Amino acid sequence: MLPRCLRSWQAKLRSTLFSSLLMGAKNGRLKEDEARRYFQQLINAVDYCHSRGVYHRDLKPENLLLDSYGVLKISDFGLSTFEQQVREDGLLHTACGTPNYVAPEVLNNKGYDGTSADIWSCGVILFVLMAGYLPFDEPSIIALYKKICKAEFSCPGWLSSGAKKMIQHILDPNPVTRITIPEILENEWFKEGYKPAQFKVEEDVNLDDVDAVFGNSKEKLVTERKEKPVSMNAFELISSSKSFNLENLFEKQMGLVKRETRFTSQRPANEIMNKIEEAAKPLGFNVHKRDYKMKLQGDKHGRKGHLSVATEVFEMAPSVHMVELRKTGGDTLEFHKFYKTFSSGLQDIVWKSEETTEESRA
Structure with a gap:
C-alpha cells in the first residue's frame, strides 16, 4: 500500500473532499467507530510524513481527501517544511497554519517542534469528527489564541471515556508532555480495529547493490582488498560536487528529503574506514567491510525497521578521498539523527577547506 499522501493533481481530481463527508453526516459528526477509523488512517499518513522528515503544518478536514475506496489522503503541502530546515535549536520558527487548528507553541513565536505541532492538529481534527464542532472557536482572534494557549475546551458528553482521554492527551498545551505518535499507536482506544499501514518505500540505492556485496557467507565478512579505492573520473567528480550536482539541485527545488551525504578527507583510505x-560501533551498529565499501547495520529496531547505512570511499586525487554515505534501510528521520551524532566522531578526518573554516569562525 502506498503512503496516503498525494503525489499528483490527478489523484486529487479522483478524490472527494473529506469535509463534504462531515457536511453530509447527521449533526455534522461521525459515529465514534467511523471517526476512529479515519483518525487511524490520518495518524498513519502523518507518521509516514514525519518518518521522511516532512511536517505538514496545516492539517485540517479541508486538506483531507477520500478516494473511491474510502481511503484517507493528505493534500495541500503548501505550508509544509522539512527536517533540514530547523534552526540550531532544533525548532521551527515560522508561524503558519489555520488558526483553529494551530498548536499553542506555534502561536508563542518561540520555536516549535513540527512533529508535536502536527499531532495537535490531528487532535483538533479528531474532536471535530466526533463532536461536529471545533474545540476552539471564538469571534475574535485574541480570544481564540488565549483559549488555544490554555487548551480551554470540554468534550461533549456523548464521547466515550477512551475517546475523551485520547483527545485530552493530544490537546495538551505543553508540547513536551503531549502524547507522541508511538504512544498513540499503543493507546487502547486507538488500537480497537486498527490495521497497521504497510508502506512501500522505494529506495534509490547505489553502491553496486549493497546486499550483493555484503552477503552472509564467511568469505565476504570484514575483508578489504589491499589495492587503492575506486578512482573517480572528471565527470563523476564534477557531478558529485555540491556546486555542480544537478541531482542535488533538483532535490532542493522539489523539496525532497536527502537519504545520503558526502564528505572529503585527506587521510589514507584505511584510516578513514577504521575511523x-x-x-559507528558505540552507536549500536554492526560493521561489515569489503573493497572499501562498508555496511553499517543498526541493532535497534526503529520506526521503519533496522537502520542501515552503506558507505564507500572513492579516490579523487592521490591524497584526497571522498566518502559517500547512503541510507539503505530504516527511517529517514532516524538517519538524520544518527548522522548528526556519527559525524561528530569523524571531525578529525573531515577535510575542511579554507572557506568552510572561515564560515565556522564567523
Whole structure:
C-alpha cells in the first residue's frame, strides 16, 4: 500500500473532499467507530510524513481527501517544511497554519517542534469528527489564541471515556508532555480495529547493490582488498560536487528529503574506514567491510525497521578521498539523527577547506 499522501493533481481530481463527508453526516459528526477509523488512517499518513522528515503544518478536514475506496489522503503541502530546515535549536520558527487548528507553541513565536505541532492538529481534527464542532472557536482572534494557549475546551458528553482521554492527551498545551505518535499507536482506544499501514518505500540505492556485496557467507565478512579505492573520473567528480550536482539541485527545488551525504578527507583510505567503524560501533551498529565499501547495520529496531547505512570511499586525487554515505534501510528521520551524532566522531578526518573554516569562525 502506498503512503496516503498525494503525489499528483490527478489523484486529487479522483478524490472527494473529506469535509463534504462531515457536511453530509447527521449533526455534522461521525459515529465514534467511523471517526476512529479515519483518525487511524490520518495518524498513519502523518507518521509516514514525519518518518521522511516532512511536517505538514496545516492539517485540517479541508486538506483531507477520500478516494473511491474510502481511503484517507493528505493534500495541500503548501505550508509544509522539512527536517533540514530547523534552526540550531532544533525548532521551527515560522508561524503558519489555520488558526483553529494551530498548536499553542506555534502561536508563542518561540520555536516549535513540527512533529508535536502536527499531532495537535490531528487532535483538533479528531474532536471535530466526533463532536461536529471545533474545540476552539471564538469571534475574535485574541480570544481564540488565549483559549488555544490554555487548551480551554470540554468534550461533549456523548464521547466515550477512551475517546475523551485520547483527545485530552493530544490537546495538551505543553508540547513536551503531549502524547507522541508511538504512544498513540499503543493507546487502547486507538488500537480497537486498527490495521497497521504497510508502506512501500522505494529506495534509490547505489553502491553496486549493497546486499550483493555484503552477503552472509564467511568469505565476504570484514575483508578489504589491499589495492587503492575506486578512482573517480572528471565527470563523476564534477557531478558529485555540491556546486555542480544537478541531482542535488533538483532535490532542493522539489523539496525532497536527502537519504545520503558526502564528505572529503585527506587521510589514507584505511584510516578513514577504521575511523568510520570506531564512530559507528558505540552507536549500536554492526560493521561489515569489503573493497572499501562498508555496511553499517543498526541493532535497534526503529520506526521503519533496522537502520542501515552503506558507505564507500572513492579516490579523487592521490591524497584526497571522498566518502559517500547512503541510507539503505530504516527511517529517514532516524538517519538524520544518527548522522548528526556519527559525524561528530569523524571531525578529525573531515577535510575542511579554507572557506568552510572561515564560515565556522564567523
